[in-house]
Amino acid sequence: MGGKCLALLAGMAMLAVGCSSGDPGAADGAVDTPTVAAESTAAEADGHPHAAEGAGETLLVIMQRLGTHMTALTYGLMTDDSAMVAKGAEAIAEHAPIAPEELERIQGVLGTEMAEFERLDVEVHDASVRLRDAATAGRTQDVLALLGEVQRGCVACHSQFREGLLTNPSR
Ligand code: HEC
Numbered sequence: 001m002g003g004k005c006l007a008l009l010a011g012m013a014m015l016a017v018g019c020s021s022g023d024p025g026a027a028d029g030a031v032d033t034p035t036v037a038a039e040s041t042a043a044e045a046d047g048h049p050h051a052a053e054g055a056g057e058t059l060l061v062i063m064q065r066l067g068t069h070m071t072a073l074t075y076g077l078m079t080d081d082s083a084m085v086a087k088g089a090e091a092i093a094e095h096a097p098i099a100p101e102e103l104e105r106i107q108g109v110l111g112t113e114m115a116e117f118e119r120l121d122v123e124v125h126d127a128s129v130r131l132r133d134a135a136t137a138g139r140t141q142d143v144l145a146l147l148g149e150v151q152r153g154c155v156a157c158h159s160q161f162r163e164g165l166l167t168n169p170s171r
Pocket of ligand 1: 059060063064066067070092117118120121124150151153154155157158161162163165166167168
């Protein structure tokens with residue numbers, strides 16, 4: 001898989017269209033099933049790394065959605081619903097690209113640490129693709145191990161970069 005898809009920074013413009021804002025409310029126990037099936041299919045057919053020109057979202061919106069998908073995924077795991085787990089993992093893997101202005105903001109803050117930020121994004125992407133495949137195949141032990149891997153990636157990036165990049169530092 002390695003690095004083929006710089007999910008956060010590059011391709012998959014189609015994921016960004018038609019979604020104007022995040023809905024963090026859905027993460028508060030409502031456990032919506034993520035509505036990403038059609039988008040994901042489109043993204044999969046497209047390996048082009050520079051398809052995102054002009055499209056994209058702020059990091060905050062992308063992250064709020066990741067939080068929602070993670071909540072849905074773990075709910076699926078606890079209710080023995082492997083389709084829900086697979087769908088959540090897929091949505092995490094195929095998140096929208098960062099909008100160009102937002103990318104500038106991030107680069108401005110991170111400088112040379114941008115490479116590490118990208119590496120962690122790719123790591124989460126690759127692990128969540130494998131998590132989706134394990135869920136689809138019903139390999140529960142692998143699902144558990146890979147969920148740990150995905151979450152370690154989320155938390156690794158947060159512990160290094162979240163504070164410096166907060167959109168609303170006062171919260
Ligand atoms: C490459 C770095 C990186 C990775 C990987 C990453 N995050 Fe984040 N995350 C951030 C940053 C930076 C913020 C702060 C964004 C802001 O405030 O603009 C954030 C914020 C968040 C927030 C808080 C949003 C809010 O409303 O303030 C949630 C929830 C979140 N991330 C979930 C996740 C989940 C779930 C994963 C893994 C599937 C993940 N993130 C992976 C960098 C990352």
